[in-house]
Amino acid sequence: MIESIDMSLVDWSRGQFALTAMFHWLFVPLTLGLAFIVAFMETIYVRTGDIEWKRITRFWMKVFGINFAIGVSTGIILEFEFGTNWSNYSWFVGDIFGAPLAIEGIMAFFMESTFIAIMFFGWNKVSKRFHLTATWLTAIGANLSAVWILVANAWMQDPVGTRFNPETARNEMTSFWDVFLSETAVNKFLHTITSSFLLASVFVIGVSAWFLLRNRNIMFARRSTVVASVFGIISAVATIFTGDTSARIIAREQPMKFAAMEALYDGQTHAPLVAVGAMRTDTTRIPNPRQEFIFKIEIPNALSYMAFLTPNGFVAGINDLLYGNEEQGIMAYSERVERGAVAINTLKDLKKAKDRGDEGAHAMLVEKFQDPQWINDYYQYFGYGYYKDRSLEEFIPNVKLNFYAFHIMVILGGHFLILSIIALTLSMRNRWGEKRWLLWVALLTIPLPWIASQSGWIVAEVGRQPWVVHELMPTLSAVSRISPGAVQLTFWIFLATFTALFIAEIKILTTQIKKGPEEE
Numbered sequence: 001m002i003e004s005i006d007m008s009l010v011d012w013s014r015g016q017f018a019l020t021a022m023f024h025w026l027f028v029p030l031t032l033g034l035a036f037i038v039a040f041m042e043t044i045y046v047r048t049g050d051i052e053w054k055r056i057t058r059f060w061m062k063v064f065g066i067n068f069a070i071g072v073s074t075g076i077i078l079e080f081e082f083g084t085n086w087s088n089y090s091w092f093v094g095d096i097f098g099a100p101l102a103i104e105g106i107m108a109f110f111m112e113s114t115f116i117a118i119m120f121f122g123w124n125k126v127s128k129r130f131h132l133t134a135t136w137l138t139a140i141g142a143n144l145s146a147v148w149i150l151v152a153n154a155w156m157q158d159p160v161g162t163r164f165n166p167e168t169a170r171n172e173m174t175s176f177w178d179v180f181l182s183e184t185a186v187n188k189f190l191h192t193i194t195s196s197f198l199l200a201s202v203f204v205i206g207v208s209a210w211f212l213l214r215n216r217n218i219m220f221a222r223r224s225t226v227v228a229s230v231f232g233i234i235s236a237v238a239t240i241f242t243g244d245t246s247a248r249i250i251a252r253e254q255p256m257k258f259a260a261m262e263a264l265y266d267g268q269t270h271a272p273l274v275a276v277g278a279m280r281t282d283t284t285r286i287p288n289p290r291q292e293f294i295f296k297i298e299i300p301n302a303l304s305y306m307a308f309l310t311p312n313g314f315v316a317g318i319n320d321l322l323y324g325n326e327e328q329g330i331m332a333y334s335e336r337v338e339r340g341a342v343a344i345n346t347l348k349d350l351k352k353a354k355d356r357g358d359e360g361a362h363a364m365l366v367e368k369f370q371d372p373q374w375i376n377d378y379y380q381y382f383g384y385g386y387y388k389d390r391s392l393e394e395f396i397p398n399v400k401l402n403f404y405a406f407h408i409m410v411i412l413g414g415h416f417l418i419l420s421i422i423a424l425t426l427s428m429r430n431r432w433g434e435k436r437w438l439l440w441v442a443l444l445t446i447p448l449p450w451i452a453s454q455s456g457w458i459v460a461e462v463g464r465q466p467w468v469v470h471e472l473m474p475t476l477s478a479v480s481r482i483s484p485g486a487v488q489l490t491f492w493i494f495l496a497t498f499t500a501l502f503i504a505e506i507k508i509l510t511t512q513i514k515k516g517p518e519e520e
Helices: 007-048 051-084 087-121 128-157 176-180 183-213 218-253 255-261 302-308 318-323 333-355 359-368 372-377 379-387 399-428 436-444 448-462 484-515
Strands: 162-165 170-173 273-279 293-299 467-469
Touching: 007 051, 007 128, 007 183, 007 218, 007 448, 007 484, 051 087, 051 218, 051 484, 087 128, 087 170, 087 176, 087 467, 128 176, 128 183, 128 467, 183 218, 183 399, 183 436, 183 448, 218 255, 218 302, 218 399, 255 318, 255 399, 273 302, 273 399, 318 333, 333 359, 333 379, 372 379, 399 436, 399 448
Parallel strands: none
Antiparallel strands: 162 170, 273 293
16 A cells, blocks of 8 residues: 555664654653652752752752753754654644644743753742742653653554544544543553653662762762652652553553563463563564573463453464454454555545545545444554555564563563662661672662663554554654655764763763762
8 A cells, every 4th residue: 555665764764763762761761750859859958957958959950950951952853853754644643743742842841941940040049948849840840741742652552532534634633631641641651750760769879879889978878869769669669550550551452562572472361471581583573483482481370460450361462463363353464454455445535536526425435434333344444554465474563672672671670679678778777888789789770770761662662563653554654755865864963963962961970970069
């Protein structure tokens, strides 16, 4: 159904967007979490009047500011790319996807920019309580930005609250609240935000460990560790809870992604969860249910329970989804492709009828797109129709990448919870810092939350492939029809620019950390 599509254009467009998004996400989670940690620290200062807490607050506030400034610059580029590289996508869903982005710009960005100036430059110029209010509003504004971005992304994963307008060939929002409060959107926001809080907590614990290893600013480091570890424990528990809920949502709404996360090819009840495993080959395009693992350690029944809260739940495998399973009522992808092709051809016939002025045929075809039964039988498979005469294996996401990304994220999440508990327990006993090897563990853990966070986004986005809007629009139909060379050129320009920004971020951050908190 896609004629003369240059797949190199699709690949380079995906690569450029992934590059921009991943660089942007290096800065965002630290901003989200550190903003609230700073707000809590300043609250303690205002309530106690202890000047040491002011010193602590101002140090972490500077770290927040450095990270915030560079994060904003990479985020702006992302929004421009929707127009330059993904214009077909922007046309198809612009009425829905654009609304959260517009609200994010108007509501959250202006809220941040208004109060962040007071937060940084208002010390000793405004009252303590007014300054504290500005700090809290900056933290809330930063996280409000994330709300709307994540709502937009959640809609791409689970397109609800919308209808297709065949006259314009666009999707239109029917209910803002269905989009905003969908189960996918609410849980995606909570999981992303709490994992960002956890990342910031681990960062503060690690940096504080560096000061303790050098016997510098001992009180500053211990107090910072207490706040961060409490924040980290709460965030870790919340992240685990929301992650568990996410797994059930994915199993229901995106079963192919769920199967790829566990490299499950043949569906089964009492399905075991692979706790640890090493895959033999990249089985992305080769359904091979027998020899995919070199070794694996499984937890019996855990995958079925994760997906359906019962060990009797049937977890569909890649082969079940691809080729169908009549016993479980799973429609084969080949049938979905045929039905999607009918929907696409109906839209083409409608346009032809309109162009030749055949009002009767045009009205009849418009009615089809308004008929709930026809929508259920055909239009809901619209995106599959683009794969007419293409290999069904293109519907399988990268299994190996999804499997490793998912398990790395889960294992590291457990490590962060344990580290936070140990740091808090020893800090309360005034023994955090006695065991230098634990301080080294905390210090070396600093980069790991970013690996876990990026792994989570890999599962979310790579696992969704080949869809840009789940089951409605494949990635290969969403790109702008531009020269692959132009995308390649901007890819390398962005790579050089982002690398320079990242190096600058690290250098400025390390310089500020080495200086330590200033004396009041």
